[in-house]
Amino acid sequence: MGSLPLDASSLRPLDPEAFSGESRAVVNFLAEYYRDVDKYPVRAAELEPGLLRKVLPEAAPENGAPLEDVLEDVRREILPGLTHWQSPSFFAYFPMNASTAGFAGEMLSAGLNVVPFVWAASPAAAELECVVVDWMGKLLGLPQSLLFSGGGGGVLQGSTCEAVVCTLAAARDRALARLGHENIMRLVVYASDQTHVTFQKGARLVGIPPSNFRVIQTSAASGYGLTADAVRAAVDRDVARGLVPLYLCATVGTTGLGAVDPVRELGEEARRRGMWLHVDAAYAGSAAICPEFQDHLDGVELADSVSMNPHKWFLTNMDCCCLWVASPRALTSALSTDPEYLRNVGTGGGGTEEPAAVDYKDWQIPLSHRFRAIKLWVVLRRYGAVGLRAHIRQHVTAAKWFERAVTVDERFEVVVPRKFSLVCFRLWARFPEDDAVDDLNRELLAAVNESGQAFMTHFVVDGKFVIRLAVGGAMTEMKHVMDVWELLQGKAEEVLRRHQI
Amino acid sequence: MGSLPLDASSLRPLDPEAFSGESRAVVNFLAEYYRDVDKYPVRAAELEPGLLRKVLPEAAPENGAPLEDVLEDVRREILPGLTHWQSPSFFAYFPMNASTAGFAGEMLSAGLNVVPFVWAASPAAAELECVVVDWMGKLLGLPQSLLFSGGGGGVLQGSTCEAVVCTLAAARDRALARLGHENIMRLVVYASDQTHVTFQKGARLVGIPPSNFRVIQTSAASGYGLTADAVRAAVDRDVARGLVPLYLCATVGTTGLGAVDPVRELGEEARRRGMWLHVDAAYAGSAAICPEFQDHLDGVELADSVSMNPHKWFLTNMDCCCLWVASPRALTSALSTDPEYLRNVGTGGGGTEEPAAVDYKDWQIPLSHRFRAIKLWVVLRRYGAVGLRAHIRQHVTAAKWFERAVTVDERFEVVVPRKFSLVCFRLWARFPEDDAVDDLNRELLAAVNESGQAFMTHFVVDGKFVIRLAVGGAMTEMKHVMDVWELLQGKAEEVLRRHQI
The missing domain is CATH 3.40.640.10 (Type I PLP-dependent aspartate aminotransferase-like (Major domain))
Structure with missing residues (x-):
């Protein structure tokens, strides 16, 4: 794994020993990532475009580097610039699930190639x-x-x-x-x-x-x-x-x-x-x-x-x-x-x-x-329909809980009745001017996302700015939805106070 | 990892411990696969279409199964029905490289998701x-x-x-x-x-x-x-x-x-x-x-x-x-x-x-x-331009060697001059009737592929049936190209003898 120039005979790109050792190092890296993922700001900080391009060399390296160096660069240069789609507090867009079984399937797909x-x-x-x-x-x-x-x-x-x-x-x-x-x-x-x-x-x-x-x-x-x-x-x-x-x-x-x-x-x-x-x-x-x-x-x-x-x-x-x-x-x-x-x-x-x-x-x-089939097949084999239904239902239950919390809090309204695990809501619907309400909600969403504790996105329907909470992350449990509701309430108070409402 | 019905709280699809354990098991599985890949027939045996469909259940399982069971099924039901693109004796189509670095990049891509x-x-x-x-x-x-x-x-x-x-x-x-x-x-x-x-x-x-x-x-x-x-x-x-x-x-x-x-x-x-x-x-x-x-x-x-x-x-x-x-x-x-x-x-x-x-x-x-970029980036970082050039050149050298061997053997001809690592050749060009030559080459190719020791494909140009040897597998070294030439010579002798030529 040295950094000296390699000739072809020393490259051995599928040597089983090297493959095992390096792959395990990546597995450890990812396990650590999952352990710590909720410590990162969910949405990447607003970096200046071009920042990574400035940090990295302008051309590919002539000589190879050990895997440890590469992983260290991922940790230092890349992770801070990612939005963490696997964070349990990622509620933006729609979820994009990773899982142990899906990953096992990916490995089989990529490995058999x-x-x-x-x-x-x-x-x-x-x-x-x-x-x-x-x-x-x-x-x-x-x-x-x-x-x-x-x-x-x-x-x-x-x-x-x-x-x-x-x-x-x-x-x-x-x-x-x-x-x-x-x-x-x-x-x-x-x-x-x-x-x-x-x-x-x-x-x-x-x-x-x-x-x-x-x-x-x-x-x-x-x-x-x-x-x-x-x-x-x-x-x-x-x-x-x-x-x-x-x-x-x-x-x-x-x-x-x-x-x-x-x-x-x-x-x-x-x-x-x-x-x-x-x-x-x-x-x-x-x-x-x-x-x-x-x-x-x-x-x-x-x-x-x-x-x-x-x-x-x-x-x-x-x-x-x-x-x-x-x-x-x-x-x-x-x-x-x-x-x-x-x-x-x-x-x-x-x-x-x-x-x-x-x-x-x-x-x-x-x-x-x-070979995508093996990935989906491993997911189905490993979790079974029962496990997958439980996965879906826990998120629907959490979304229901959130929808109810929003309904009960008179500062908020649910804009469209929830059907699955997506809740569309906004702050203070009874404020007289629609534009002003939109601005409040924009501020609220920005405050939540800037906190790094959760990430949500918005939508506009009938001219109304609506906040979307899409529950469904692989690590997302009821407690994360309860946390984000608390976060929203706190930020809403701040926003309302700032506007002396 | 039990097979009992799971509820959502026990599913924990990205639990770091379970992730580590199961991912390591897949790494071991693949390392073993690479160790043994040259023991499988390169091209999958001519299975009857629908065979796997008959073996597998008609519906997804209700309950999840332990990973070991899933991997055992891959070993028993799936591997025998694959064409082994990573075999060092895969010379068909074009190569489809896997590598330790490419795999590390795939893992990062799939894991960060x-x-x-x-x-x-x-x-x-x-x-x-x-x-x-x-x-x-x-x-x-x-x-x-x-x-x-x-x-x-x-x-x-x-x-x-x-x-x-x-x-x-x-x-x-x-x-x-x-x-x-x-x-x-x-x-x-x-x-x-x-x-x-x-x-x-x-x-x-x-x-x-x-x-x-x-x-x-x-x-x-x-x-x-x-x-x-x-x-x-x-x-x-x-x-x-x-x-x-x-x-x-x-x-x-x-x-x-x-x-x-x-x-x-x-x-x-x-x-x-x-x-x-x-x-x-x-x-x-x-x-x-x-x-x-x-x-x-x-x-x-x-x-x-x-x-x-x-x-x-x-x-x-x-x-x-x-x-x-x-x-x-x-x-x-x-x-x-x-x-x-x-x-x-x-x-x-x-x-x-x-x-x-x-x-x-x-x-x-x-x-x-x-996140394909991280995959290509890991390949470039890990092997460097020097290593990748060596990878290319060893295959070009092997293809050159093969082209020369074909040229020297008067029973064969190179049909189109080689430019990269693909050699297009055929058996016994001076046979009088083109159709007969085509048939000989078809037989030769079938014999090689049926041996399980190598896999090549063909092309037709100007009405001529041509055998393609595409060198470029991640594990393919000079010795594999020398072996396939020996195999071809042996099978050619058999074919010619069968036709009393």
């Missing part, structure tokens, strides 16, 4: 992916038609945006095969004003004209869910203008507010209009492993595709997004490749809706992806 | 990415104009296909901003018959009409490189028909044969026609850290974008693809998003070509990606 891009390039890896996506689908209560065992099937992608791009391309190519490519100008896609912004990005990526992206307004009356009536009206207008409704994105658990679009109503409307229905359950899909949340997916058998991210709230380290489709052929028609240099590794299937051997290169944007 | 999708969501992670892509660019001899330090910049994506999709979208949107979206039907993209198939997939994904995808023929005369004359002729034809040349993909080190497109000539042609030039150096880019290979990138200052994959031959576990662009703004114009719920984490930059703070969500398809 196989690439099941065609079935034969690692049959067990491709098959394990088929198995775990079916397992996950069953846990969520998805219909057989979305599982391999029922003629559909799934894939583990890296992100919802990729899932959206792939299914948009599938829908687009299905439509254009009928209409001719020049009709790409007539294709229209629909989402609500609460739909994740990556849907718009995905639609642009696949060449849908930006003018054909419909953002349909939602309101408090429907809990910010997209109504079938609103979709119908928008589609009618477009059809009257000679446009072609292509794709409707429904969200179960929106990013801003955790709102739920009514899947059955929207699915019926999509069927009537020949639109592809995608259900994005990136965050809330994890909750659907608990029967008490499966109603939110009622009507999902009408969907052409469904996605959810185990890397959010399902103890599965980044990255992992389950995508299920009712028609694998629609997906692979848009994404397949068949060059000569892949042809020698004979693949089965081909003509049937349930291919005997799945070539995942035709189910995703890239040719190859990491 | 931060998401630098906007700068402020983990400033040090975003900045480290800026630093390492600049380091890598300098190692490869890229011009300042492609680095952050010179007004360009880079990102670590997951795959070349993603890099191609993003740059195609950037080129498309730049053109359509001028022409109007309806002119998407007039946009034409160019590649050679040796270009990786994911380019065609990428072009389809971004909505380029399939009829506007030009595959330009190459030949032995140019070493299967794309000539500027051929591009010019194709572009002239298209322009005469009122079409708009959009994007030209040049490859340095093609997948089939390791051919090199002349970047300077193609760059000049692209400039004249206002086309985006992308240089795909996925595999051979790693070699360019050695000065003796940098000539293959001559003219790269004319490129709008360049990509290479450290996850291939650069000791960086899957996945990691460096993408550099000359104009970050062209990229981010096509890929940016700016929703309210990301707005509170104030970002700098914005108007300038070198933003103070880089929001990587606007540089890629997904909103967020893993």
Whole structure:
């Protein structure tokens, strides 16, 4: 592990002894990190942009350094500049769970480093992916038609945006095969004003004209869910203008507010209009492993595709997004490749809706992806459905507690009723001027985040600035939610006092 | 670690003690795997598709199981069904390097599990990415104009296909901003018959009409490189028909044969026609850290974008693809998003070509990606440029040795002169009938792969079936290349004897 120039024979990059020793050192480093993670400010201090760039050398080192030196630099230069997503007091965005089992799966994925891009390039890896996506689908209560065992099937992608791009391309190519490519100008896609912004990005990526992206307004009356009536009206207008409704994105658990679009109503409307229905359950899909949340997916058998991210709230380290489709052929028609240099590794299937051997290169944007299946499989094996449901329910319970505390405190209000583990609230709703209330809440949020004791983010709905508390960290327990409520109350007092309110 | 149902309080998914213990068990498992990897058949036995699916339960387990049970299942059910990409005798496709340093970096990435999708969501992670892509660019001899330090910049994506999709979208949107979206039907993209198939997939994904995808023929005369004359002729034809040349993909080190497109000539042609030039150096880019290979990138200052994959031959576990662009703004114009719920984490930059703070969500398809920078950074720190050059050179030396052995043996011929570490050869070129020669080579390749002692793949060029030996595994040393040559000679004798030749 010296720092002298290495020749190739001394490099031995996978020498088992060196591998063991150095890997254990990293394990120790991370265990210490988890032990101390709540000692760091949750959100990175407001560093000056470019700070790390100034500290680090301008070029890669000529000579290698011992691992201890590298870890010391991580400790000294990098950790202070991170936002600690694994802190138990991280309540921002949505959670991004790490776990011991997810990490074990990551290690197996990275260590074996196989690439099941065609079935034969690692049959067990491709098959394990088929198995775990079916397992996950069953846990969520998805219909057989979305599982391999029922003629559909799934894939583990890296992100919802990729899932959206792939299914948009599938829908687009299905439509254009009928209409001719020049009709790409007539294709229209629909989402609500609460739909994740990556849907718009995905639609642009696949060449849908930006003018054909419909953002349909939602309101408090429907809990910010997209109504079938609103979709119908928008589609009618477009059809009257000679446009072609292509794709409707429904969200179960929106990013801003955790709102739920009514899947059955929207699915019926999509069927009537020949639109592809995608259900994005990136965050809330994890909750659907608990029967008490499966109603939110009622009507999902009408969907052409469904996605959810185990890397959010399902103890599965980044990255992992389950995508299920009712028609694998629609997906692979848009994404397949068949060059000569892949042809020698004979693949089965081909003509049937349930291919005997799945070539995942035709189910995703890239040719190859990491062995994500083993990660999700280890999580499922290690914790079991029972353990994972307990994980979800403890956060829902804590969020319920927080929602109630906010409701009871007359200085605060809950802005949108909580459905999962996200609580959207604000300070002192009865203050006369909305702008002033917004400013108070901005100050409150800044004060909380600057304290380093917790990190939350905000949203704006109906012009109101709202604070979001997303419960779901791997280490987050009831006590952390109680602590953050105490912190909020204290900071609220300070803010109100400062304004002599 | 018991198998009893867990409640949330006993799950403790990031308990430092449990994390340490279980992670060490996985490290031991992998060290043992590396110790024994050459005992497995390199390519997975020809299993019956669906075999693993039949062995595993149909649904996820209700109750968790101890880690030992999970690892035992990996050993028993999964390892036998894998193709062992880390075997020293894996010579198929291109290498997919794992290494102790790459693994350490993966562990840090997975363990910290931060998401630098906007700068402020983990400033040090975003900045480290800026630093390492600049380091890598300098190692490869890229011009300042492609680095952050010179007004360009880079990102670590997951795959070349993603890099191609993003740059195609950037080129498309730049053109359509001028022409109007309806002119998407007039946009034409160019590649050679040796270009990786994911380019065609990428072009389809971004909505380029399939009829506007030009595959330009190459030949032995140019070493299967794309000539500027051929591009010019194709572009002239298209322009005469009122079409708009959009994007030209040049490859340095093609997948089939390791051919090199002349970047300077193609760059000049692209400039004249206002086309985006992308240089795909996925595999051979790693070699360019050695000065003796940098000539293959001559003219790269004319490129709008360049990509290479450290996850291939650069000791960086899957996945990691460096993408550099000359104009970050062209990229981010096509890929940016700016929703309210990301707005509170104030970002700098914005108007300038070198933003103070880089929001990587606007540089890629997904909103967020893993902390890949720390992985590549650990590889660079741990091995240094000296160690990495030695890694590359030992494989080039071994490939040279193999090429010479093939040349000297009159039963074989080298089909295309070797440029890097890929040797393309075949058995007994002077056999009269081409079909018969192809059959002999097919038999030879099958015999080698079925032996389990090595794994190679094939290619077809000018109608000839060619065997590819891609040297570059993390454990592959000269002795393994000598062994595979001995194996090939033995199997060739058997094949020839069987045919009484």
